[in-house]
Amino acid sequence: MKNRLKVERAIMDFTQQQLAELVGVSRQTINAIEKGNYVPSTTLSLKLARVFSKPVEEIFQLDEND
Amino acid sequence: MHSNYKTHETMVKNYLFSPVFRKIGYALLAIALVYYVACWIWEPVADFICIPMLSLTPGMEADPEKFHFGIQSANAGWFEVVMTLMCVGCVFVAFSREKVEDEFIAHIRVQSLVWALMVNMVLVLLTTLFIYGGSYLICMAVYPFSTFLFFIIKYNWALYKFRRNNEE
Numbered sequence: 001m002k003n004r005l006k007v008e009r010a011i012m013d014f015t016q017q018q019l020a021e022l023v024g025v026s027r028q029t030i031n032a033i034e035k036g037n038y039v040p041s042t043t044l045s046l047k048l049a050r051v052f053s054k055p056v057e058e059i060f061q062l063d064e065n066d
Numbered sequence: 067m068h069s070n071y072k073t074h075e076t077m078v079k080n081y082l083f084s085p086v087f088r089k090i091g092y093a094l095l096a097i098a099l100v101y102y103v104a105c106w107i108w109e110p111v112a113d114f115i116c117i118p119m120l121s122l123t124p125g126m127e128a129d130p131e132k133f134h135f136g137i138q139s140a141n142a143g144w145f146e147v148v149m150t151l152m153c154v155g156c157v158f159v160a161f162s163r164e165k166v167e168d169e170f171i172a173h174i175r176v177q178s179l180v181w182a183l184m185v186n187m188v189l190v191l192l193t194t195l196f197i198y199g200g201s202y203l204i205c206m207a208v209y210p211f212s213t214f215l216f217f218i219i220k221y222n223w224a225l226y227k228f229r230r231n232n233e234e
Binding site: 024025026027028029031032035037038040041043044 | 166168169170171173228229231232233
């Protein structure tokens with residue numbers, strides 16, 4: 001799965017820590033998601049999308065291997 | 067900015083202990099280890115504890131040809147004390163929350179638990195096939211704790227790698 005989390009976070013000028021606090025996870029989890037090392041749960045994905053006021057599909061996309 | 071751990075905290079708090087229990091668990095395991103070594107070295111220490119208990123199993127003097135279930139008195143000694151401390155200590159250490167708990171920590175916890183159970187089952191299988199007699203019984207007495215040991219090692223290693231790889 002690919003994601004635009006880092007891009008969206010930069011647009012909103014959030015640090016990883018700030019974004020982590022908004023959605024209720026650790027900063028390391030946000031880092032892991034941005035690096036593609038962790039696929040977030042549906043709940044977390046929806047929370048992230050709500051923070052950026054965008055549909056979840058704009059932030060997370062399936063890639064060819066999924 | 068505000069913290070919003072409520073949903074995940076609700077999920078985990080039903081079956082995980084508070085983080086302070088991890089330290090209590092390690093203390094209990096340390097006490098169990100020290101007491102076990104002391105009993106092994108000095109016999110008077112081993113004989114010191116003798117607690118009357120009720121046993122739910124037939125005693126050694128029961129007629130082996132007649133199976134019966136009853137309650138009779140028994141004495142709990144150093145072995146029961148060590149096993150109790152180990153049981154409680156292992157559960158406290160293995161199933162205490164982290165100070166900062168989120169879904170990735172829960173993911174690591176589940177993965178580590180599955181890994182530990184599988185490794186332990188392989189050990190049980192190999193022991194069953196290649197070890198016999200009294201040694202087999204000794205191994206079987208250890209295996210409930212080895213599951214927890216494997217889990218604690220795997221979980222803490224995975225947690226360390228996760229935090230190190232995602233520090234930047």
